[in-house]
Amino acid sequence: MLVMATVANASQGLTASGVRNAKDIRNIAIAGHASTGKTLLSERLLLESGEIGRMGAVEDGTTTSDWTEEEKHHQHSMRSSVLHLEHEGHWVNFIDTPGRSDFLGHAIAAFPAVETVAITVDATKGVQSTTRRLMKIAADRNLPRMIIVTKTDSPEADCEGVTDAIQEAFGSICLPINLPTPDGAGVVNVLEHDGSDDAGDDALFSSVHESHEKIVEQIIEVQDELMTTYLEEGEEGLKPGAVHDALEQALREAHLVPICYCSAKTGAGCKDLLHIFATLLPDPLEGNPRPFMLRAEEGGAEHEHHAEPDPSKPVIAHVFKVAADKHLGKLGVFRVHQGVVRAKMELHLDDQKKAVRVGHLVKRQGKDHVEVDALGPGDIGGVTKLDDIHFDGVLHEGHELDSLHLKPLPLPKPVFGLAIQLKNRADEGKFGTAIQKLLDEDPCLKLERIAATKQTVLRGLGEMHLNAVMERLKEISGIELDTSAPKIAYKETISKKGEASHRHKKQTGGAGQFGEVHLRVEPLPTDHETGFEFVNATVGGSIPRQFMPAIEKGIKQALADGAFAGYPLTGVRVEVFDGKHHPVDSKEIAFITAGRRAFTEAVKSAGPRLLEPYAKVEITAPASALGDLTGEIASKRGRVLDTEMIGSEQVIVRGEAPLGELQNLSTELRSLTGGAASYTLEHSHEEPCPPHVQQEVVAAFAPDHDED
Numbered sequence: 001m002l003v004m005a006t007v008a009n010a011s012q013g014l015t016a017s018g019v020r021n022a023k024d025i026r027n028i029a030i031a032g033h034a035s036t037g038k039t040l041l042s043e044r045l046l047l048e049s050g051e052i053g054r055m056g057a058v059e060d061g062t063t064t065s066d067w068t069e070e071e072k073h074h075q076h077s078m079r080s081s082v083l084h085l086e087h088e089g090h091w092v093n094f095i096d097t098p099g100r101s102d103f104l105g106h107a108i109a110a111f112p113a114v115e116t117v118a119i120t121v122d123a124t125k126g127v128q129s130t131t132r133r134l135m136k137i138a139a140d141r142n143l144p145r146m147i148i149v150t151k152t153d154s155p156e157a158d159c160e161g162v163t164d165a166i167q168e169a170f171g172s173i174c175l176p177i178n179l180p181t182p183d184g185a186g187v188v189n190v191l192e193h194d195g196s197d198d199a200g201d202d203a204l205f206s207s208v209h210e211s212h213e214k215i216v217e218q219i220i221e222v223q224d225e226l227m228t229t230y231l232e233e234g235e236e237g238l239k240p241g242a243v244h245d246a247l248e249q250a251l252r253e254a255h256l257v258p259i260c261y262c263s264a265k266t267g268a269g270c271k272d273l274l275h276i277f278a279t280l281l282p283d284p285l286e287g288n289p290r291p292f293m294l295r296a297e298e299g300g301a302e303h304e305h306h307a308e309p310d311p312s313k314p315v316i317a318h319v320f321k322v323a324a325d326k327h328l329g330k331l332g333v334f335r336v337h338q339g340v341v342r343a344k345m346e347l348h349l350d351d352q353k354k355a356v357r358v359g360h361l362v363k364r365q366g367k368d369h370v371e372v373d374a375l376g377p378g379d380i381g382g383v384t385k386l387d388d389i390h391f392d393g394v395l396h397e398g399h400e401l402d403s404l405h406l407k408p409l410p411l412p413k414p415v416f417g418l419a420i421q422l423k424n425r426a427d428e429g430k431f432g433t434a435i436q437k438l439l440d441e442d443p444c445l446k447l448e449r450i451a452a453t454k455q456t457v458l459r460g461l462g463e464m465h466l467n468a469v470m471e472r473l474k475e476i477s478g479i480e481l482d483t484s485a486p487k488i489a490y491k492e493t494i495s496k497k498g499e500a501s502h503r504h505k506k507q508t509g510g511a512g513q514f515g516e517v518h519l520r521v522e523p524l525p526t527d528h529e530t531g532f533e534f535v536n537a538t539v540g541g542s543i544p545r546q547f548m549p550a551i552e553k554g555i556k557q558a559l560a561d562g563a564f565a566g567y568p569l570t571g572v573r574v575e576v577f578d579g580k581h582h583p584v585d586s587k588e589i590a591f592i593t594a595g596r597r598a599f600t601e602a603v604k605s606a607g608p609r610l611l612e613p614y615a616k617v618e619i620t621a622p623a624s625a626l627g628d629l630t631g632e633i634a635s636k637r638g639r640v641l642d643t644e645m646i647g648s649e650q651v652i653v654r655g656e657a658p659l660g661e662l663q664n665l666s667t668e669l670r671s672l673t674g675g676a677a678s679y680t681l682e683h684s685h686e687e688p689c690p691p692h693v694q695q696e697v698v699a700a701f702a703p704d705h706d707e708d
Contacts, residue, residue, distance in 0.1 A: 017311040019376025022284040026092045029110045032120030033128040034099035037150040039065045040264040042096040049085035064366035065096040080106045082364040090278040093380045102465035105444030113320045113335035115287035116144045123157035126165045129620030142288045144251035146258045153263035160205035175215045177258035179203035187269040222249045248286045284309045284378030291407035307337035309377035314397035315339035324437045332389035333382045342374045347395045351402040360384045414446045414459035415681040419486040427479045434477035452567040453487035463666045488660040491611040492569040497522040498606025502597035515590030517598040518578035524571045531570035543579040550588040554595030563603035566701045610694040611686035613659040621677035623651045628672045636661035
């Protein structure tokens with residue numbers, strides 16, 4: 001029998017730098033599909049470790065994680081919550097993350113802070129769409145993964161069937177590290193027990209002995225020497241320390257994804273889960289390096305830079321969460337990757353030349369905090385009252401690391417939009433400050449002013465996301481908004497060559513205005529870097545060189561305002577080939593006007609086209625809804641690109657459609673599937689509008705004519 005319980009003893013105490021030893025720290029993100037029990041599991045782990053004396057409930061709004069008023073009201077997580085506990089001499093930082101697709105950005109944002117991503121899977125529902133998405137992102141970021149099967153106490157739980165589904169979805173590298181007992185009251189750790197000891201071979205499904213052999217063989221495959229010893233001498237020849245090292249290697253190399261089972265409601269399996277967290281998962285010295293990028297010198301190429309979890313090295317800390325705290329002000333939550341961050345020290349933020357002073361350092365436990373003097377490599381904490389701190393920022397010592405940044409995270413892009421207006425114009429002064437707080441907190445929230453539609457549009461990941469933002473805005477500032485579907489942000493372009501001229505002549509007594517411009521336009525390739533080129537092809541001084549910037553300025557005005565429908569124009573090359581000037585009356589204003597009018601007329605002769613934005617859409621739904629979903633996409637002038645069956649129960653439908661047609665998709669999917677579907681949207685490209693749509697838009701355009 002192989003006993004692992006004594007393998008990873010903590011080194012105990014603090015280092016000479018006065019911070020916790022990195023070997024004693026474990027950092028874990030608890031992520032998964034919505035309603036798989038992440039928050040309740042976090043609460044149970046805090047209770048089992050003695051961090052809290054009484055277990056809260058999501059329904060009562062009393063959990064440590066979901067402490068904001070919005071989360072209590074909606075009874076689900078909307079942002080990540082940083083928690084900690086001590087177990088078996090180890091300090092475990094873990095992050096409870098949201099599972100709903102509208103708030104998934106907060107979950108992904110926490111990944112750089114941890115060594116391990118623990119994905120929760122509901123024993124009654126199995127592998128769901130977000131499960132797959134998070135497993136892929138964690139694998140792409142080279143993060144060790146484990147799977148926690150929750151709700152094993154439910155009468156509808158099918159632990160064996162879910163295990164089969166996990167292995168079908170993610171491969172044979174997914175193996176149980178423990179198994180639930182037949183009575184559901186606990187688990188048998190199949191890594192530390194082979195079925196021959198007091199625990200016996202008693203499990204709800206499978207065999208303790210066979211499961212033990214499978215996981216041991218999977219672990220030792222990563223080291224040839226260990227495999228040889230095992231084949232020649234059996235388990236008796238294996239040293240516990242060597243197997244533990246191989247286990248860490250198997251996790252780092254994605255050769256093993258452990259599966260464990262628990263019930264947060266009854267506590268079954270939760271003590272064993274704490275034991276796995278503390279003794280088996282990688283510590284900051286064992287985890288895979290984070291993908292930091294550094295440019296050694298200005299203008300040089302970027303290269304990977306590996307932070308070392310060494311307290312004697314210069315500080316590198318990455319900000320993965322920003323929050324507005326009523327008592328602490330603006331709070332930046334960060335992971336220390338190198339060096340020691342101390343209260344009152346001065347650090348640089350990104351490439352800012354002036355250092356910022358680190359005031360108060362805190363450790364978070366949900367909404368609560370405790371002040372600390374220092375945070376060492378591998379630890380997670382927060383710094384308060386730093387106005388410049390922002391999501392994805394890097395705190396560091398010295399200017400040598402000014403260009404250091406993390407490889408961009410695959411955050412979902414905010415495509416769903418609402419046009420907003422203040423209900424009370426008197427709130428205009430405080431709106432900017434209030435909305436900026438929310439933009440700082442949320443990496444997937446965006447506010448933009450659309451010049452083409454003259455609207456202010458708030459963009460997020462879905463209807464639920466933006467509703468939550470507006471609730472939060474009202475809570476922190478009392479500001480209320482009127483909302484409407486945003487107008488479509490079309491773009492103008494041309495499809496063929498065109499040519500025109502315009503003479504601007506104005507005489508009002510005294511010196512007049514005179515400028516004449518002849519120009520050609522032609523389409524640019526769709527992948528052109530800027531979408532605009534301006535060429536002076538005049539000869540013989542027909543237009544003096546000093547007036548060319550004025551002509552270009554007039555053309556750029558038309559590009560911004562639109563030439564035929566009132567929307568920004570792109571994808572055009574302009575060649576000025578002739579013109580006339582007057583030695584006295586030619587002025588800059590005359591050539592601005594002539595250039596603009598000539599360009600507008602040339603565009604109208606060049607096959608003007610109106611482009612509309614398209615979005616990629618991915619819908620996960622019950623397989624029975626496949627026909628309805630493909631019909632829904634087709635009804636929106638969209639195209640189904642492919643479909644993928646997930647087992648026999650679910651289907652993924654991928655397609656693309658005009659963004660304007662997808663504004664009510666959330667409501668329509670609820671109606672089609674009874675709320676069983678989820679979806680993601682991502683901006684894709686622009687395509688020409690159908691002729692009837694273009695005619696309607698152009699007919700509604702009423703340009704402002706300045707005097708000629």
